[in-house]
Amino acid sequence: MIPEPLQQTELQAEHFSRYLEKHYEHLHRPHRHSFYHMVLFTSGKGSHTIDFDRFEVRPFQVYCMVPGQVHSWHFTSAVNGYVVNFPDHFFRDFLYNPYYLERFPFFSGISAESVFQLPAPLHEKIPALFEELIGSALDAQSPADMNRVLLLQILLLMSTEMAGHPAKAIPEQKKMILHNLRRLIDVHYKSIRLPKEYADLLYITPNHLNALCKDLLGQTAGELIRNRVLLEAKRLLINVNKTVAEIAYELNFQDNSYFNRFFKKYEGLTPDEFRRQFLK
CATH class of the missing domain: 1.10.10.60 (Homeodomain-like)
Known part of the structure; x- marks a missing residue:
């Protein structure tokens, strides 16, 4: 079934193939989450619909969704990559800024802005951080702040790379x-x-x-x-x-x-x- 609402400090991170095994029966149906949902594909083909806009799945493509968005998956080949779910309060006490995630353009809640191709310089670095995040999330001895630091690294690296190639300079x-x-x-x-x-x-x-x-x-x-x-x-x-x-x-x-x-x-x-x- 679709993952239950997350607790305030809870984070879920795993390989997408494993996530798919557990949830595919429901993932192909339109559904919405109460938490942030981020996926990086490293292989596979298919399509992903976010808020009724359809996107082709490609290797090294990133999808970033905010709570409330409706989406569904349809795959035409075996897929793999990484998935991270985290609640909207995940960084609040850590950063003392309730609007921190709004600084990232891919978390605008606008489907056209939430799907992008990961730049080549990050093809090794971001998956390596995801692997580290999965290991930390599974380790009961790992402090929750370690998960936050690793996820922030991923978000900041992606945001910095995107900011280096602005589509239009806006005051x-x-x-x-x-x-x-x-x-x-x-x-x-x-x-x-x-x-x-x-x-x-x-x-x-x-x-x-x-x-x-x-x-x-x-x-x-x-x-x-x-x-x-x-x-x-x-x-x-x-x-x-x-x-x-x-x-x-x-x-x-x-x-x-x-x-x-x-x-x-x-x-x-x-x-x-x-x-x-x-x-x-």
């Missing part, structure tokens, strides 16, 4: 506004739907907010908010135990028919049609 002030906007939307998307309200929370004008979103993301602030609502709707729709009416209520829509019209307008399918098509 720090703009990056901070966008980062704070995404955080605010993640917290308030069910109750706050207007860009003006987010602009007020960020102490900037709605025009400034829209211009920044268009410049950095190619989307308006309104589209960013709407897409977050749609993403959560799709995440909830894979849970067959929830009715569409219950999901509409949870997402703060006035009624079920309004939710149906909203969803079909932007997805081209009704919520029921999406559920049937995706779970098929």
Whole structure:
């Protein structure tokens, strides 16, 4: 079965082939975790779907997922690599910074940013650290802080290598506004739907907010908010135990028919049609 929620200081690290043996019956079905989930493939082929975006599995490809994201696997050959699961509080007391993991671009919660090819200079170094982490995690005598240090080394090495090849130079002030906007939307998307309200929370004008979103993301602030609502709707729709009416209520829509019209307008399918098509 899918791993149970982790304790605050617990970490799971193992070879992916072993992880697959224990969990494959459930991994090919869409599911979500309450913890951070990171996988490095060293061999094999197949596909991985994260928040309804599909990626081809390749050797030395890394997947980094935050709590709440929906994903599933489909393999066409034997695969191996490494998998690490850790709770969202894993580094909190160690680093005294509740937002430390947000500094890593691959933990943004955006599927397109969470999948990347490991650069050649790290092809030996990162697997070696994973091996050391697995050994430490299995050793009951190894202090928990050793696991934290080893995992931090992996994250920092990957982040440093990615930062050395930026796709686009963005001023720090703009990056901070966008980062704070995404955080605010993640917290308030069910109750706050207007860009003006987010602009007020960020102490900037709605025009400034829209211009920044268009410049950095190619989307308006309104589209960013709407897409977050749609993403959560799709995440909830894979849970067959929830009715569409219950999901509409949870997402703060006035009624079920309004939710149906909203969803079909932007997805081209009704919520029921999406559920049937995706779970098929």
